[in-house]
Amino acid sequence: xxxxxxxxxxxxxxxxxxxxxxxxxxxxxxxxxxxxxxxxxxxxxxxxxxxxxxxxxxxxxxxxxxxxxxxxxxxxxxxxxxxxxxxxxxxxxxxxxxxxxxxxxxxxxxxxxxxxxxxxxxxxxxxxxxxxxxxxxxxxxxxxxxxxxxxxxxxxxxxxxxxxxxxxxxxxxxxxxxxxxxxxxxxxxxxxxxxxxxxxxxxxxxxxxxxxxxxxxxxxxxxxxxxxxxxxxxxxxxxxxxxxxxxxxxxxxxxxxxxxxxxxxxxxxxxxxxxxxxxxxxxxxxxxxxxxxxxxxxxxxxxxxxxxxxxxxxxxxxxxxxxxxxxxxxxxxxxxxxxxxxxxxxxxxxxxxxxxxxxxxxxxxxxxxxxxxxxxxxxxxxxxxxxxxxxxxxxxxxxxxxxxxxxxxxxxxxxxxxxxxxxxxxxxxxxxxxxxxxxx
Ligand code: HEM
Numbered sequence: 001x002x003x004x005x006x007x008x009x010x011x012x013x014x015x016x017x018x019x020x021x022x023x024x025x026x027x028x029x030x031x032x033x034x035x036x037x038x039x040x041x042x043x044x045x046x047x048x049x050x051x052x053x054x055x056x057x058x059x060x061x062x063x064x065x066x067x068x069x070x071x072x073x074x075x076x077x078x079x080x081x082x083x084x085x086x087x088x089x090x091x092x093x094x095x096x097x098x099x100x101x102x103x104x105x106x107x108x109x110x111x112x113x114x115x116x117x118x119x120x121x122x123x124x125x126x127x128x129x130x131x132x133x134x135x136x137x138x139x140x141x142x143x144x145x146x147x148x149x150x151x152x153x154x155x156x157x158x159x160x161x162x163x164x165x166x167x168x169x170x171x172x173x174x175x176x177x178x179x180x181x182x183x184x185x186x187x188x189x190x191x192x193x194x195x196x197x198x199x200x201x202x203x204x205x206x207x208x209x210x211x212x213x214x215x216x217x218x219x220x221x222x223x224x225x226x227x228x229x230x231x232x233x234x235x236x237x238x239x240x241x242x243x244x245x246x247x248x249x250x251x252x253x254x255x256x257x258x259x260x261x262x263x264x265x266x267x268x269x270x271x272x273x274x275x276x277x278x279x280x281x282x283x284x285x286x287x288x289x290x291x292x293x294x295x296x297x298x299x300x301x302x303x304x305x306x307x308x309x310x311x312x313x314x315x316x317x318x319x320x321x322x323x324x325x326x327x328x329x330x331x332x333x334x335x336x337x338x339x340x341x342x343x344x345x346x347x348x349x350x351x352x353x354x355x356x357x358x359x360x361x362x363x364x365x366x367x368x369x370x371x372x373x374x375x376x377x378x379x380x381x382x383x384x385x386x387x388x389x390x391x392x393x394x395x396x397x398x399x400x401x402x403x404x405x406x407x408x409x410x411x412x413x414x415x416x417x418x419x420x421x422x423x424x425x426x427x428x429x430x431x432x433x434x435x436x437x438x439x440x
Contacts, residue, residue, distance in 0.1 A: 004333065005330060005333055005334070005335050006333060006334055006335070007334070007335045008043050008051055008053060008334065008335070008336070008337070008340065009043075011039075011041055011042060011043050011053070011334070012038040012039055012041075012042045012043070013042065013043045013044070013045075014035070014038060014042055014043070014044045016044075016045070016046065016047065018034075019044065019046055021034055021035055022035075022044065022054075024348075025054075025319060025320055025345045025347060025348050026319030026320065026347060026420075026425070026426075026427060027420065028314060028315060028347065028351070028420060028427065029351070029360050032348060035348075040055065040056040040057050041053060041054070041055045041056070041057060041060070041334070042054055048194050048195040049080065049194050049341070050079065050324070050339050050340055050341050051337075051340045051341070052322075052340070052341040052342070052343050053331070053334065053336065053340065053341070053342050053343065054343045054345060055331075055342060055343070055344070056345060056348060056349060056352070057332065058349075058355075058375050058376060059332050060331055060332055060342070060344075061344050061349070061375050061378070061382070062375050062382075063331055063332060064322075064323045064331070064342045064344065065323075065344075065375070065381065065382040065383030065385070065386075066382075066383040066384070067329075068096050068097065068100075068383070068384055068385070069096070069097070069326065070325060070326055070327060070329040070336075071323035071324070071325060071326065071329075071342060072096060072323060072324050072325075072326045073093060073321075073322075073323055073324075073385050074089075074093060074094035074095065074096065075323075075324040075326055076322050076323055076324040076341060077093065077094070078094070078198050079194070079197075079198040079324060079341075080193060080194045080198070080341070081190070081193060082186070082189065082190040082193055082200045084198075084200060085189075085200040085202070085203070085206065086181065086206075086261070087254070087258045087261070088254045088258070090251055090254070090255075091254060091255055091258040092104065092107065092255070092258070092385075092388065093258075093385065100384065100385075101384070103255075104384075104388065106239075106244055106246065107255065107259065107388065108388055109238070110157060110235045110238065111388055111389050111391065111392040112391065113391070116391060116392060116395050119153070119156075119157060119392075119395070119396075119399075120395075120399055122153070122156050122157075122160075123153055123395075123396055123399040123400055123403070124399060124403050126149060126152040126153050126156065126400070127149060127399070127400045127403035127404055128403060129152070130145070130148050130149055130152065131403075131404065131407060131408070133148075134408075134437060135437070136408070136437050136438065136439055137436065137437075137438060137439075138436060139434045139435070139436050140434070140435065140436065140437060141272075141431070141432035141433060141434055142271060142272045142275035142276070142432070142433035142434075142435050143268055143269060143271070143272035143428070143429060143432040143433045144432060145271070146267065146268030146269065146270070146271030146272050146433075147264070147265075147268040149267075149268070149271065149400050150263065150264050150265075150267040150268045150271070150396070151171075151174070151264055153396055153400075154259075154260055154263050154264055155167070155170075155171070156234070157234065157235055158234060158235045158236060158256055158259070158260060159217075159220070159234055159235075159236055160232075160233060160234035161230075161231075161232040161233065161234050161236075161237065162220050162234075162236075166216060166219065166220060169216050170213065170216040170217070170220075173209065173212035173213040173215075173216055174213055174260070176205075176208075176209040176212055177206070177209030177210055177212065177213050177257075178209075178261075178264075178265075179205075179209070180203065180205040180206040180208070180209045181206060181209075181261075183203075183205065185203055185205065186203045186205075186206055189201045189202075189203045210257065213253075213257050214250060214253040214254060214257060217236075217252075217253035217256060217257065218249045218250060218253050220236065221236070221240050221249045221252065221253070222249070224236070224237070224240045224241065225240060225241060228241045235256070236256065239252055240252075259388070259389070262387075262388070262389060263389045263392070263393065265317075266317045266393065267389075267393050267396060267397070269317050269426070269427075269428045269429070270308075270311070270312060270315075270317060270393065270397060271397060271400065271401070271433075272428070272429050272432060272433030273311050273312075273315040273429060273433065274307060274308060274311045274397065274401065275410060275433050275435045276417060276418045276429055276433045276435065277307070277310075277311045277314070277315070277362055277417070278307065278410050278435075279410050279411065279412060279413035279435045279436075280362070280412075280413060280414075280415075280417045280418075281362050282412040282414075284307060284362065284364055285409075285410060285412060287303055287364075288300065288303060288304065288307070288405060289405075289409060291303055292405050292406055292440070297402070300402060300405075301398060301402065302368065303364065303368070304397075304398045304401055304402060305367070305394070305398055306364035306365065306366075306367040306368045307364045308394060308397045308398060308401075309364070309367040309372055309377075309394075310362055310363060310364040310366065310367055311362075312379040312380075313350045313356070313372075313377060313379065314350070314351070314360075314362060315420075315427055316346050316347055316350065316378070316379035316427060317379070317426050317427060317428070318346060318379075318426060318427070319345070319346055319347040319348075319425075319426070319427050320343055320344060320345045320346050320347070321343075321344050321346060321378075321381060322341050322342055322343040322344055323341070323342050323344075324339065324340070324341050324342075325337065325338050325339060325340050325341075325342070326338065344378065346378040346379065347427065349376055349378060350376070350377065350378065350379070352376075355373070355376040356376075380393075404437075405440075406440070407439075407440055408437040408438065408439065408440055409437070409438045409439070409440050410435055410436075410437060410438075411435065411436040411437070411438050413435060413436070418430060418431055418433065418434065
């Protein structure tokens with residue numbers, strides 16, 4: 001049967017006067033009654049942005065994530081976000097089709113099954129090394145702890161064999177670059193991007209920081225080329241001087257820097273939310289404590305995995321994502337003109353009663369029996385651009401938390417759950433996940 005097509009103009013529209021209501025899409029447990037009244041698909045046209053379709057329909061979600069010929073993530077990011085400036089156009093997220101598949105094949109193996117198992121001891125070691133630095137018995141910001149842990153782990157995966165002195169310079173350069181990324185100056189440049197039609201004004205501290213990181217990586221690549229062989233085990237060694245050596249040095253450095261950024265802040269924030277959710281849910285904490293005390297590691301791991309899945313369902317780092325139509329196309333009966341944007345409201349879908357019973361309750365048990373579904377559990381995206389580090393981040397969270405919980409307890413913190421930061425496009429704890437660690 002032929003499907004009847006409608007246009008974006010035929011769908012309900014949220015007027016520009018009511019744009020503020022869209023904030024409910026990235027506020028956990030927000031009241032979305034007025035948006036729901038518009039139906040599962042509605043249109044917005046904020047000044048300076050292309051027309052956007054916001055869809056909660058899972059068939060639409062599947063289509064925009066999997067049909068990468070018609071719906072492009074790179075074109076979306078170039079038009080409304082700062083990614084060109086931060087990552088560079090030749091990095092994975094901007095590529096499509098065969099080129100994207102080829103690059104994923106190059107960069108994915110260190111983040112997949114076989115390699116993952118080989119990182120477990122290293123992750124335990126990183127957590128044990130950091131543990132003595134954290135105060136016990138007084139409040140601590142767990143996102144800060146997460147930053148140290150996530151950076152420590154990623155440096156081991158990417159650059160384990162870099163000599164100590166060069167590695168110190170690399171860490172310093174990374175801190176300088178991340179400082180510029182998080183600065184108010186760059187926030188302003190980023191906010192201007194959509195209004196300037198997709199142009200992020202240059203921000204010199206950022207380009208200086210990025211150049212400093214790349215320079216140290218390029219120096220290490222040169223050192224490895226000058227002395228081939230050696231007993232290297234890190235990710236850099238998979239590329240330099242092997243059949244995978246298909247990038248020039250500057251491009252390899254940019255890609256590795258991009259992976260570092262993709263995996264660093266997201267994981268730190270997620271670790272922070274897990275600590276916040278545990279502190280606010282004594283019954284989940286008690287279950288974990290009992291598993292630790294029993295010495296039954298498989299039981300502890302199974303419950304931790306469920307806690308992590310439930311946390312990222314309710315606190316996905318990105319509350320939404322989207323794609324931009326690369327050409328005129330049709331989305332399950334809706335005509336989408338080239339250049340329009342389709343938004344997938346990750347948080348609202350993951351908080352929907354249609355997909356999760358008692359959706360706002362923190363109930364890790366739901367994931368003890370059911371595996372997350374590809375198109376209603378979207379914290380890591382879906383389809384060919386699904387997060388390259390998803391499995392890695394989940395394993396990393398489990399190993400780090402298991403190691404921490406084996407020598408510390410998280411103190412219960414009754415009262416309202418720490419809210420997300422305001423005026424932030426991501427979902428990150430407003431007080432950097434303030435919890436208290438106690439001795440075990
Ligand atoms: C909890 C932690 C993480 C979260 C919540 C997260 C989230 C995401 C999401 C939502 C996307 C897809 C965006 C879209 O389709 O619109 C993505 C892509 C990506 N992520 Fe992650 N991420 C995490 C950790 C990591 C880690 C640890 C790494 C690397 C080690 C990583 C590297 C990447 C890369 C390279 C892409 C682009 C993939 C492509 O375009 O093919 N992420 N991530």
